[in-house]
Amino acid sequence: MELKRIIDRVYWLLDRRRTLVTLSAYGGKSVYGEKIFNFNDKIYREWIPYRSKFAAAFYKGLNGIDMKDSYKVLYLGASSGTTVSHVSDIIGFNGQVYAVEIAEEMAVNLILLAEWRKNIFPIVGDARKPENYSGSVPKCDLLYQDVAQRDQTDIFIKNADLFLKGGKIGVFAVKTRSIDVSLDPREVIRNEVKKLRSKFDIIREINLYPYQKDHSLLILRKKE
Amino acid sequence: MDNREFIEKARKKIKEGLSVDDLIRKLIAFSDSLEKGENTIFEQLNDLYFLYYPEAADKLKERDNFIAALKESCDRKSTSDKLAIPIESMGLDLDDEEIQLLSLSVNELSNLSDLRKVVNDRLNDIIKKIYPNLNAVLGSEIAARIIYLAGSSYLLMLMPSSKIQVLGAEKAMFAARKKKATPKYGVIYNHELMLSVSDKLKGKMAKVIAAYTSLAIKTDVLSKEDKSSIIMEKMLKDINRVKNGT
Numbered sequence: 001m002e003l004k005r006i007i008d009r010v011y012w013l014l015d016r017r018r019t020l021v022t023l024s025a026y027g028g029k030s031v032y033g034e035k036i037f038n039f040n041d042k043i044y045r046e047w048i049p050y051r052s053k054f055a056a057a058f059y060k061g062l063n064g065i066d067m068k069d070s071y072k073v074l075y076l077g078a079s080s081g082t083t084v085s086h087v088s089d090i091i092g093f094n095g096q097v098y099a100v101e102i103a104e105e106m107a108v109n110l111i112l113l114a115e116w117r118k119n120i121f122p123i124v125g126d127a128r129k130p131e132n133y134s135g136s137v138p139k140c141d142l143l144y145q146d147v148a149q150r151d152q153t154d155i156f157i158k159n160a161d162l163f164l165k166g167g168k169i170g171v172f173a174v175k176t177r178s179i180d181v182s183l184d185p186r187e188v189i190r191n192e193v194k195k196l197r198s199k200f201d202i203i204r205e206i207n208l209y210p211y212q213k214d215h216s217l218l219i220l221r222k223k224e
Numbered sequence: 225m226d227n228r229e230f231i232e233k234a235r236k237k238i239k240e241g242l243s244v245d246d247l248i249r250k251l252i253a254f255s256d257s258l259e260k261g262e263n264t265i266f267e268q269l270n271d272l273y274f275l276y277y278p279e280a281a282d283k284l285k286e287r288d289n290f291i292a293a294l295k296e297s298c299d300r301k302s303t304s305d306k307l308a309i310p311i312e313s314m315g316l317d318l319d320d321e322e323i324q325l326l327s328l329s330v331n332e333l334s335n336l337s338d339l340r341k342v343v344n345d346r347l348n349d350i351i352k353k354i355y356p357n358l359n360a361v362l363g364s365e366i367a368a369r370i371i372y373l374a375g376s377s378y379l380l381m382l383m384p385s386s387k388i389q390v391l392g393a394e395k396a397m398f399a400a401r402k403k404k405a406t407p408k409y410g411v412i413y414n415h416e417l418m419l420s421v422s423d424k425l426k427g428k429m430a431k432v433i434a435a436y437t438s439l440a441i442k443t444d445v446l447s448k449e450d451k452s453s454i455i456m457e458k459m460l461k462d463i464n465r466v467k468n469g470t
Contacts, residue, residue, distance in 0.1 A: 096227075104238045104241040104242055104246075105246075107234060107238055108238060110234075111231055111234050111235060111238070114227055114230070114231055114234075115231065118226070118227055119227070120227060121227045121230040122227075122230055122231060122234040123230065123233075123234060124233075124234045124237040124238055124241065125237070136230070181398075181401075182401065
């Protein structure tokens with residue numbers, strides 16, 4: 001076994017096959033049933049591509065992203081905290097991830113996670129109305145959005161305007177099926193990209209098949 | 225910076241956000257899976273019993289009859305008495321231990337069935353207490369299910385009655401996007417008044433029921449008063465109009 005670094009605290013664990021892992025910031029406790037690896041006295045958590053779109057993007061060829069220690073991250077659509085837990089690993093004790101989730105039952109798990117992962121800041125609220133939490137969330141270095149709503153592009157732009165620093169990265173998981181079922185997925189992406197173009201540079205577009213169906217991940221940089 | 229403040233705020237918000245609708249949703253899902261489990265177990269048990277006493281198993285193809293007939297004892301003698309069929313059987317003769325196993329299984333099935341009744345009763349009580357108007361229009365079973373399908377009573381209140389009419393027929397609704405005709409009714413189809421009209425009038429009937437459902441849930445959520453007698457009076461008038469074709 002050996003480790004190959006992708007970005008700080010995210011590695012490929014190379015054995016017979018490669019496994020994406022993050023260096024755990026909070027010990028060897030499993031969050032959602034993922035495997036825990038001990039390697040050179042450090043604890044790594046498996047990052048499962050079928051559970052997390054962000055992980056799937058790494059499996060599909062994403063080989064770097066501006067995300068590191070002490071970053072402030074705004075995460076919209078945190079759900080029960082699967083991906084959030086890995087983001088919390090990457091940004092470390094000094095980072096902050098503001099996790100917004102609207103569904104109460106999902107948010108319960110998120111809050112329980114935040115109890116022992118102190119860099120997670122749970123917010124139960126609607127990402128459509130960022131003004132409701134704008135008082136408590138500072139300007140962020142990364143905006144991650146995975147909300148699977150029809151107007152998800154508008155939600156993204158609204159939040160980026162308010163919270164994302166210029167020149168920083170936005171990660172945008174597009175669920176083509178929830179924007180328009182009847183259109184061709186490629187067409188949907190093209191339309192959404194058109195809307196984003198005035199405010200963002202499109203760095204990459206990654207189709208997440210076969211890990212996630214009908215999903216693409218867009219990596220964007222906010223214009224200065 | 226500490227996240228304690230955020231956690232406290234989020235916890236409070238969740239406490240405020242949860243409502244009796246969530247309980248209704250969970251209870252319905254529970255009752256549904258209980259029924260599913262009952263049916264699977266019943267099929268297997270009936271199969272097993274078929275091996276032992278096919279003549280009786282053939283007569284006990286209904287789940288509730290099966291439970292009622294075999295609850296006390298499963299052996300051929302008592303069953304043949306109960307069903308008044310000859311005791312001679314072409315089935316496989318089983319040992320006492322296996323018959324006991326059968327008995328035990330039927331009892332467990334009966335317990336599951338009782339449990340589901342308790343769940344449903346509880347559900348009916350909740351609906352009657354909290355949504356009296358909706359209960360009057362739809363009956364508690366459909367009322368609970370329609371809240372479940374809508375997500376919450378508030379979301380149901382916001383829906384136009386045309387959407388309420390086809391709640392539960394999502395599959396047909398999506399098919400209608402392509403070529404087929406739009407569905408006329410969803411869960412409302414199970415309403416007792418629907419049984420009383422011919423197929424031709426069922427669409428109109430569903431429209432009336434959906435309209436009054438919409439009215440009833442608005443009354444329940446917004447005014448929280450029991451105006452079911454007024455609503456029902458108006459609804460029956462409209463229903464008679466549909467029936468008479470005027």
